[in-house]
Amino acid sequence: MRRSLVIGNWKMHGSCEQLNTLLSGIKTGFADNAGADLVVCPAFAYLTLASDSLKGTGIAWAAQNVSEHEMGAYTGEVSAEMLADVGCSYVIVGHSERRALFAESDQQIANKVGRVLAAGMVPVLCVGETLEQRDSGSALDVVADQLAVVMAAIGSEAIDQLVLAYEPVWAIGTGRTASPEQAQEVHAFLRAKVAGINPDAAENIQILYGGSVKPDNAGELFGQPDIDGALVGGASLVADDFIAIGKVAG
Ligand code: PGA
Numbered sequence: 001m002r003r004s005l006v007i008g009n010w011k012m013h014g015s016c017e018q019l020n021t022l023l024s025g026i027k028t029g030f031a032d033n034a035g036a037d038l039v040v041c042p043a044f045a046y047l048t049l050a051s052d053s054l055k056g057t058g059i060a061w062a063a064q065n066v067s068e069h070e071m072g073a074y075t076g077e078v079s080a081e082m083l084a085d086v087g088c089s090y091v092i093v094g095h096s097e098r099r100a101l102f103a104e105s106d107q108q109i110a111n112k113v114g115r116v117l118a119a120g121m122v123p124v125l126c127v128g129e130t131l132e133q134r135d136s137g138s139a140l141d142v143v144a145d146q147l148a149v150v151m152a153a154i155g156s157e158a159i160d161q162l163v164l165a166y167e168p169v170w171a172i173g174t175g176r177t178a179s180p181e182q183a184q185e186v187h188a189f190l191r192a193k194v195a196g197i198n199p200d201a202a203e204n205i206q207i208l209y210g211g212s213v214k215p216d217n218a219g220e221l222f223g224q225p226d227i228d229g230a231l232v233g234g235a236s237l238v239a240d241d242f243i244a245i246g247k248v249a250g
Pocket of ligand 1: 009167171172173174175210211212213231232233234235
């Protein structure tokens, strides 16, 4: 039985004051015995704030990015070892904003996944097609290729240590969610791909959907057999909405 997972990606939003308010709202609304695990991803500057605030709550915190390098003269970078050292448990890797706005290649993303695994954390590997790719009928090929590059780098054994997030680029921040059927098709495809790589991992791997998930569409999405939770952007910045999505997942 896969446990549901709801991850809030706060992107480059917030201040100490705003995030303290958001965190206290999330803590107040969180029921520890719920069926879903909750994780929040603040910007690097606020990881310690989140870590301090969430101690002992059962809510985890995570990073939105990581360096592909192990250590050294890489001004501005944060290594996987550093994140693990301060208690980070998950790291988002390959978000479409990193791919598109910062020109991250599949190979760099694969390197990052390797670093996160080597440091003992869980990579949340994002894959997803653009609208142009969907319209041309290549959505499944795109996500398969994105996954294949990472698998070639980390090896088939390691796949059971990943969380996958299917995030169609056209649904991120646009208010336009993939329909439950569209999302399920890709999730089932990804699970079948995982089964082809490592049959034991396919039943256990959590595959999250991301792209304009809100309290009012979460139920239909989570009702699909291969959707195990969500990677939530905008709605995770509103405590009540994030908690509501977590409750639907649980
Ligand atoms: P959104 O973002 O929920 O605001 O569409 C999702 C994401 O970028 O992970």
